[in-house]
Amino acid sequence: xxxxxxxxxxxxxxxxxxxxxxxxxxxxxxxxxxxxxxxxxxxxxxxxxxxxxxxxxxxxxxxxxxxxxxxxxxxxxxxxxxxxxxxxxxxxxxxxxxxxxxxxxxxxxxxxxxxxxxxxxxxxxxxxxxxxxxxxxxxxxxxxxxxxxxxxxxxxxxxxxxxxxxxxxxxxxxxxxxxxxxxxxxxxxxxxxxxxx
Numbered sequence: 001x002x003x004x005x006x007x008x009x010x011x012x013x014x015x016x017x018x019x020x021x022x023x024x025x026x027x028x029x030x031x032x033x034x035x036x037x038x039x040x041x042x043x044x045x046x047x048x049x050x051x052x053x054x055x056x057x058x059x060x061x062x063x064x065x066x067x068x069x070x071x072x073x074x075x076x077x078x079x080x081x082x083x084x085x086x087x088x089x090x091x092x093x094x095x096x097x098x099x100x101x102x103x104x105x106x107x108x109x110x111x112x113x114x115x116x117x118x119x120x121x122x123x124x125x126x127x128x129x130x131x132x133x134x135x136x137x138x139x140x141x142x143x144x145x146x147x148x149x150x151x152x153x154x155x156x157x158x159x160x161x162x163x164x165x166x167x168x169x170x171x172x173x174x175x176x177x178x179x180x181x182x183x184x185x186x187x188x189x190x191x192x193x194x195x196x197x
Contacts, residue, residue: 007023009064010026010068013064014026016060017050017053017061018052019050021049021107024088024100024104025103025106025107026065026068026086027068027085027104028104028110028111029045029048029049029108029111030045030072030111031072031076031111031169032108032109032111032112032113032115033045033048033111034072034073034173035111035172035173035176035180036112036121037115037181038073042066044115045069076169076170076173079174081170085162086104087100087101087162094145095144098144098158099143099144101140101161102141102144104165105137105138105143106141108137109134109137109141112125112172117181118181120179121176121179121180121181123179124175127175129171130175133172137165137168140164140165145157
């Protein structure tokens with residue numbers, strides 16, 4: 001979590017803005033919107049986060065939310081395996097962390113599926129491997145720890161779940177690249193930049 005806003009600071013901002021979500025859910029939802037809308041997902045994410053809150057409250061903490069969005073976007077866009085899930089640190093109990101990854105995946109899938117607004121995107125998320133990855137992440141929403149396993153085994157299983165989720169989200173982002181709603185705009189901008197060089 002070193003690359004992100006402090007968890008307690010983000011949770012405090014979300015609570016003060018009456019968002020009804022915690023930092024884990026906020027980041028999962030954010031990533032879902034980035035999958036389908038790229039940078040344009042910023043405003044959609046904020047609207048969904050604070051649809052029941054006053055604008056005045058949101059403005060006070062806007063820099064925190066903007067920082068989280070931009071850092072997450074850059075991690076995904078640069079595609080250098082630096083993408084991180086916003087999850088509790090290892091100092092938290094294993095049960096808490098297992099529930100957190102389930103909550104993150106649930107929010108991510110909600111953001112992803114609810115923001116599919118074009119036929120192109122609908123077709124893209126139903127193609128393999130994206131469709132398979134989405135089904136796997138759906139199973140992750142039920143994540144828990146094995147009561148019969150020892151702590152070491154459970155820690156290993158948790159680490160594997162986190163890594164699989166992280167890679168799955170990166171792959172979905174890459175698979176949806178040409179279907180993302182800002183693809184044509186990005187390509188036009190890139191072409192213009194190339195001409196100026």
